[in-house]
Amino acid sequence: xxxxxxxxxxxxxxxxxxxxxxxxxxxxxxxxxxxxxxxxxxxxxxxxxxxxxxxxxxxxxxxxxxxxxxxxxxxxxxxxxxxxxxxxxxxxxxxxxxxxxxxxxxxxxxxxxxxxxxxxxxxxxxxxxxxxxxxxxxxxxxxxxxxxxxxxxxxxxxxxxxxxxxxxxxxxxxxxxxxxxxxxxxxxxxxxxxxxxxxxxxxxxxxxxxxxxxxxxxxxxxxxxxxxxxxxxxxxxxxxxxxxxxxxxxxxxxxxxxxxxxxxxxxxxxxxxxxxxxxxxxxxxxxxxxxxxxxxxxxxxxxxxxxxxxxxxxxxxxxxxxxxxxxxxxxxxxxxxxxxxxxxxxxxxxxxxxxxxxxxxxxxxxxxxxxxxxxxxxxxxxxxxxxxxxxxxxxxxxxxxxxxxxxxxxxxxxxxxxxxxxxxxx
RNA sequence: GUGGGUAUAGCUCAGCUGGUAGAGCAUCGCGUUGUGGUCGCGAGGGCCGCGGGUUCAAGUCCCGUUACUCACCCCA
Numbered sequence: 032x033x034x035x036x037x038x039x040x041x042x043x044x045x046x047x048x049x050x051x052x053x054x055x056x057x058x059x060x061x062x063x064x065x066x067x068x069x070x071x072x073x074x075x076x077x078x079x080x081x082x083x084x085x086x087x088x089x090x091x092x093x094x095x096x097x098x099x100x101x102x103x104x105x106x107x108x109x110x111x112x113x114x115x116x117x118x119x120x121x122x123x124x125x126x127x128x129x130x131x132x133x134x135x136x137x138x139x140x141x142x143x144x145x146x147x148x149x150x151x152x153x154x155x156x157x158x159x160x161x162x163x164x165x166x167x168x169x170x171x172x173x174x175x176x177x178x179x180x181x182x183x184x185x186x187x188x189x190x191x192x193x194x195x196x197x198x199x200x201x202x203x204x205x206x207x208x209x210x211x212x213x214x215x216x217x218x219x220x221x222x223x224x225x226x227x228x229x230x231x232x233x234x235x236x237x238x239x240x241x242x243x244x245x246x247x248x249x250x251x252x253x254x255x256x257x258x259x260x261x262x263x264x265x266x267x268x269x270x271x272x273x274x275x276x277x278x279x280x281x282x283x284x285x286x287x288x289x290x291x292x293x294x295x296x297x298x299x300x301x302x303x304x305x306x307x308x309x310x311x312x313x314x315x316x317x318x319x320x321x322x323x324x325x326x327x328x329x330x331x332x333x334x335x336x337x338x339x340x341x342x343x344x345x346x347x348x349x350x351x352x353x354x355x356x357x358x359x360x361x362x363x364x365x366x367x368x369x370x371x372x373x374x375x376x377x378x379x380x381x382x383x384x385x386x387x388x389x390x391x392x393x394x395x396x397x398x399x400x401x402x403x404x405x406x407x408x409x410x411x412x413x414x415x416x417x418x419x420x421x422x423x424x425x426x427x428x429x430x431x432x433x434x435x436x437x438x439x440x441x442x443x444x445x446x447x448x449x450x451x452x453x454x455x456x457x
Numbered sequence: 458g459u460g461g462g463u464a465u466a467g468c469u470c471a472g473c474u475g476g477u478a479g480a481g482c483a484u485c486g487c488g489u490u491g492u493g494g495u496c497g498c499g500a501g502g503g504c505c506g507c508g509g510g511u512u513c514a515a516g517u518c519c520c521g522u523u524a525c526u527c528a529c530c531c532c533a
Contacts, residue, residue, distance in 0.1 A: 340533090
């Protein structure tokens, strides 16, 4: 056991796993990029008050899962537990809300929650997120949802469901909330649940315990008590999803852990993941910006779990980012050959060929072994004979076929071979 | 925060009723001259998580502790 270990609950990715992780992140962030979302790089920590006001004081995320600390100036800071609040702050601070609307941004990176770790639940979790601020068009909701769906599908995932509901607005939610609290008050619940029912009654709906679920028979749902506007909005969202060919399941008991959600709320659930099955989720947050001191602009967004999406890929037998890391591997015999291959490789990289080289003084055999392990389809072998003849040996690793190539024509020939074997990537 | 499980080689694990440690994979080398993947041979690598106890003797039994892990809670 190593003396120094990574902090508890922090996943690390390296080797093929690192490639897979990166591939997942890219796949999830590609749809937003193609839809005109701009990249934002956000701070990893913010003023604690931002999360208390934005995410909600009563949420578990803020109440007991934040990494909060004081800096040297006595300011209370917190590692970001989610991304939306930070984007709102950035948009307000830099007056993005005064410009072209909607403001569409995406981001990716680590978030932090001090939870007890388990499969798919980490203290440092990775997300790809997106926010669209300044439009309440229900078709935007549909598009936002479709962009998430597209990301998952582009990885080859199919064993997941989109759960969809509407959480109402400040007009219809209070009435429903009272109705629900009235219902919950008559149930036999433990203290903790009773308290939750008082603070955020919606939360009780997705309690997984059978003892609670049995009693929820006949509970009123928000979707059945939407005001006319919310109801029309929800209909239009569903219509948009139909146009985009996105399938969903009505999930009236769906609850989001963050307080700011209004109207459209959704979650992507993977069927093969066990307890931590949510691979992404989001929704509308029409009152959030004004509550943080900005204009009263509506917004919608999502966060997709990069770690969990990778686990979902595992579960479905998918291997994102697999394949060789380089196209050509250099096998030198002798110092002069190594130096020449270093130069040649540099030039090859310049035209987009991925190249690696057997560094160090090693024998041909061992260098060939390294070439094999690199996965490169082509190997360039150079020794004294080749130097004398002004050539290099180009070996096709799959077939074992070798050819003498004039030094000056190595580059075009390599490009041609890579092109014809079509196994190239960027 | 609440419950359960597991800690032995880099990785995956075996080690039955206590007798001072094994396999597969991986790594490195060899199988003669400048050729990888297959095959054969060999080598390196372990305070058996940590601390205490029982015993002539503990990887093995008991207690504690720490870490990991799964589930609840919560969420990505």
